[in-house]
Amino acid sequence: MRVLVVEDEAKIRSFVVKGLKAEGFNVDTAANGSDARLMALQTPYDAIVLDIMIPGQDGISILKELREKRINTPVILATARGGLEDRLQGLNLGADDYLPKPFHIDELVARLRAVFRRSSGALLNLVKVEDLTINLGTREVKKGSEAVELTPREFNLLELLMRVPGRVYTRTQILETVWNYDFDPNTNLVDVYIKRLRAKVDKAEPRLIETVRGVGYRIRKG
Structure with a gap:
């Protein structure tokens, strides 16, 4: 799940x-608002955690522009401004949730996964290849009928x-996507x-997981 903070x-x-x-x-x-706007418009994020009070273009106007351009990326507004008027304004413009500061990281994680489930739909959360199934919303993995425990990075x-x-x-692609690392030719x-x-x-x-010699890895088609 790729998130813009x-x-x-x-x-x-x-x-x-x-x-x-x-x-x-x-x-x-x-x-800042300028960078946030460009990134939100150009990159298909799974969710955005958006502070209202940021330098440059504020969070509310960024949210409004996203929705006017029919970009429906789930947005969680996070701000110390906790008044009812602010919450209503954000929600009326299409925010998916509202999290006042300060907040616990576990609450943010739970809300991110909740808005992702709502936006993608329960059926779209399931990815299956032969007898291997992953649920993108709950992050559960099953091999046949047996549950498999994976670390976050393995998942x-x-x-x-x-x-x-x-x-x-x-x-290189795997390192950049899964670890956000630049390629190091010496790493295994x-x-x-x-x-x-x-x-x-x-x-x-x-x-199922195949090595393509000299290139990388893939899941073979079922």
Whole structure:
């Protein structure tokens, strides 16, 4: 799940990013209205956490522009301005939720997953290849009828591969998407996590997770 966090206070922004990444989210950030507007218009985020009081274009006007352009990315407004008028204005313009500051990161995570479930629909949350199923909303994984426990990073890697069965992802693409890392030719991080995934969800031959030599990895089409 890719999230844009719009927050001008560096300490709060760092706190939120750290908490969301620990829960397996991919996070981009913006510290002002101009950057936030461009990123929200150009990138298909799964959700946006949008502070109202930011330098430049304020959060309310960004939200209004998104909805006028029929961009329906779920938006959670987060602000210290907790008055009824502010909440109503944001919700009437199409905000999906409202979270007053200060807030606990667990509450933000729960609300993000809730708006994502509502926006995508229960059926769209399920991705299945043969007997392997993942639920994008609840982040549950099943191999046949057996539940499988994955770490947040393992889940994100499996989700990436399963969204488009048959598509080959290079190690660079996987690092950039799952870890937000630039490619390091000396790292074997992707290979280590592929090995972990296989041990949990892909023990039997023929493998669902295929190695494409000299290129990367893919989930074979069922």
